[in-house]
Amino acid sequence: MGTPRPSTSSSRSSTSSSYSYTPDHEKDFLPNLIAKYGSSTSTAWLEDRYAIWRSPDHQQSNPRVQGYLPRGKFYFAWGPPICRDDPDIRHSVAKEFVEWATKTKKRRVAYCVVDTEFAELLGKEFEWSVLSCVREDVLHPDIKKLEEKEVRHNIRRADRAHVKYDEIKLKAPSYAPPEDVKHEIEAGLDRWKANRHGTQIAAAGLHPWLDAQHRRYFLARDEHKKIVAICILAQIAHDSYQIKHAVTFPDAPGGTSEGLLGHIIREMQFEGCNALTFGASATSEINPEYNLGGWKIRMLGKAYKKIVARYGLANRGQFRAKFGTEDEPLHIAYPPNSFGWSGLVAMMKLMKV
Incomplete structure (x- = not known):
């Protein structure tokens, strides 16, 4: 077995075993x-x-x-x-x-x-x-997944409120969003967090700009072009994406959540994406x-x-099931x-x- 790589992490390593290795938080690789x-x-x-x-x-x-x-x-x-x-x-x-x-x-x-x-x-x-x-909770965009009556109803509600959807394209080398867009998104996320109550249990925190190089950012905007929701996709194996964060801000018109996800499913279908996963529930x-x-x-x-x-840990799966997840x-x-x-x-x- 090869020599363990050095690390500048503060974690201690043991040299008494062939498995001596320093776990680290340096994750550029x-x-x-x-x-x-x-x-x-x-x-x-x-x-x-x-x-x-x-x-x-x-x-x-x-x-x-x-x-x-x-x-x-x-x-x-x-x-x-x-x-x-x-x-x-x-x-x-x-x-x-x-x-x-x-x-x-x-x-x-x-x-x-x-x-x-x-x-x-x-x-x-x-x-x-x-x-x-x-x-x-996984769905395959090549199969139509917007047949549930409640989903169709809410998408129509968002359409009547003139909600529009777009994707912001982040460019190398910084993969940074425009400052005004970043500020507006972060302000919306802060309002969303302020409206949550009680203890939240999740495997991942809300870090919108983490690994932006491998993320895609879809937005919903109201009739005044104000950002009212964001959905972030993370690239994973097998030509697939994880729906990493899907957040609808408190002031969004009714149906915005379903409208934005429906838009993304159609986009992934057009691109030939293998699978979308909401992750674990x-x-x-x-x-x-x-x-x-x-x-x-x-x-x-x-x-x-x-x-x-x-x-209420099972509630997430109930919402996702409306989109025909497997x-x-x-x-x-x-x-x-x-x-x-x-x-x-x-x-x-x-x-x-």
Whole structure:
């Protein structure tokens, strides 16, 4: 195994293991990899609260990268690793990351919001416990997705209010929006945040200009050309985009949310986009899948239901379903008897934004 790369991060590294590696928050190498190889979950890794592990064997042409959230005794690996789409390589990278985290860093590892293929690898080959309590809401623009009566009604409402839609094109090398547009968007986002109430739980914060090179910015404007909504798409693998942020400002005419998303779906259809994903949303209950059973999982299921009800975590999926999204299950995996209530609480605390 190669020599671990140096890092100027303040994190400490261990030299007692072949897995010695310094996790860092220096992520200049990461955006291009996410756009080429990443999933909707890996777009969150660019935020400061996510740490990044790179194998000593990592190369830009042959990536071996894992983003994770540290919390107490846990490392929550967020999504599958970024690597070549080969089962043997995914197995190798996951094994290397887990050994580094458990043996060198003495942490417990849980893989969160991973796809079904990767969850099967962890459940069958690692013999980990696997459950599903999250889904990814995906739509394919080549199939008409605006047939729901409420969606059509709201799009017509926005049309009657003379809402118009456009995309701002950010140019190299700065990929910066015009200052007046930036100020207007940020002021609208501030009004939107001021109107939210209670604790918010999400895997990603609101950072509109993060990795602008690989983002697309669609706007809705009212009849006075005032910006009343924004939808930001993040480029990911397989000619797809994640709907990273879709925010309708408090003073927007009725139907603006549906109108803007409908416009984007039509644009993606015209461009031949493979898929649009809203990202992950919670399901109403836990579904045990591998190496789970007994009273512990029943207790965990009851605790999860209470959290979902308290924070309304399933509500996002209900809105997205109006656009004809397809539910693709996502999974949580962990070594047997290593997660439980303390792990669930730790994860939810991390998600409070």
